[in-house]
Amino acid sequence: MRDRVPDLSIARVLISNDDGIDAPGIKALQRALKKIAGEVWVVAPQTEQSAAGHSLTLRRPLRIHKISKHKFCVTGTPTDSVMLAVHEVMKDSPPDLVVSGINRGGNLGEDVTYSGTVAAAMEGTLLNLPSVAFSLVTPDEAKAHWETAEAYVEKVLTRISGLTLPRGVLLNVNIPDCPIDQVTGIEITRQGRRKIGCELLKGHDPKGQPYFWIGAQRDEDKTLKGTDLEAVSRNAVSITPLSLDLTHRPMMKTLKEVF
Numbered sequence: 001m002r003d004r005v006p007d008l009s010i011a012r013v014l015i016s017n018d019d020g021i022d023a024p025g026i027k028a029l030q031r032a033l034k035k036i037a038g039e040v041w042v043v044a045p046q047t048e049q050s051a052a053g054h055s056l057t058l059r060r061p062l063r064i065h066k067i068s069k070h071k072f073c074v075t076g077t078p079t080d081s082v083m084l085a086v087h088e089v090m091k092d093s094p095p096d097l098v099v100s101g102i103n104r105g106g107n108l109g110e111d112v113t114y115s116g117t118v119a120a121a122m123e124g125t126l127l128n129l130p131s132v133a134f135s136l137v138t139p140d141e142a143k144a145h146w147e148t149a150e151a152y153v154e155k156v157l158t159r160i161s162g163l164t165l166p167r168g169v170l171l172n173v174n175i176p177d178c179p180i181d182q183v184t185g186i187e188i189t190r191q192g193r194r195k196i197g198c199e200l201l202k203g204h205d206p207k208g209q210p211y212f213w214i215g216a217q218r219d220e221d222k223t224l225k226g227t228d229l230e231a232v233s234r235n236a237v238s239i240t241p242l243s244l245d246l247t248h249r250p251m252m253k254t255l256k257e258v259f
């Protein structure tokens with residue numbers, strides 16, 4: 001089992017994302033890791049897969065395209081990419097660490113269940129590899145502070161080097177979109193509340209048929225202390241340990257009394 005975050009200087013790191021192989025965030029992630037990691041591999045979706053969640057492609061074939069020696073794109077989801085990376089592309093030299101992102105936009109609160117960025121790290125975790133997801137909480141991609149995100153990827157990964165992650169646990173890191181000197185610190189948080197899709201747009205196509213478009217509006221609570229949302233609202237970097245085991249243990253007790 002490879003559950004310990006490795007010594008980065010000798011680590012083989014697999015990078016993936018959900019914004020696609022050409023996204024600015026994955027380039028920032030590569031720049032950060034090339035400074036600190038022994039070997040950097042990129043296996044990422046060919047096209048944007050945001051909100052793909054932890055989906056696997058089962059009803060069509062997948063292709064892997066080699067871009068350069070350690071860089072590949074996959075015609076599938078983030079989960080497909082990590083699975084193909086570990087079982088095919090890197091099968092003779094498996095990664096020691098999986099890093100996903102840097103996502104264009106936060107993955108806060110309930111976002112983690114829709115997020116392809118977090119799902120890539122979930123897949124790494126399921127393959128018993130220490131895995132970390134990074135997102136930049138940017139409202140405006142054109143003005144995004146990728147340099148802040150890049151610097152904090154380096155800081156966070158260096159700090160967690162040597163740490164053992166329990167089986168089924170990954171780290172979800174959200175970085176505020178501000179100049180680096182305005183970051184107020186690194187805080188350990190829990191998932192807040194941020195329900196996407198409260199706004200549903202309705203229209204008619206040229207043939208007069210109705211269509212629906214899920215909007216970006218969110219019902220979120222930035223005031224709840226100790227949450228990811230509250231921390232990034234104060235320009236802190238948020239680290240939330242997420243468990244793949246979604247069981248709600250107190251409810252088991254309640255249900256056992258009923259049944």
Ligand code: MN
Nearest residue numbers: 018019050103
């Ligand atoms: Mn995305």
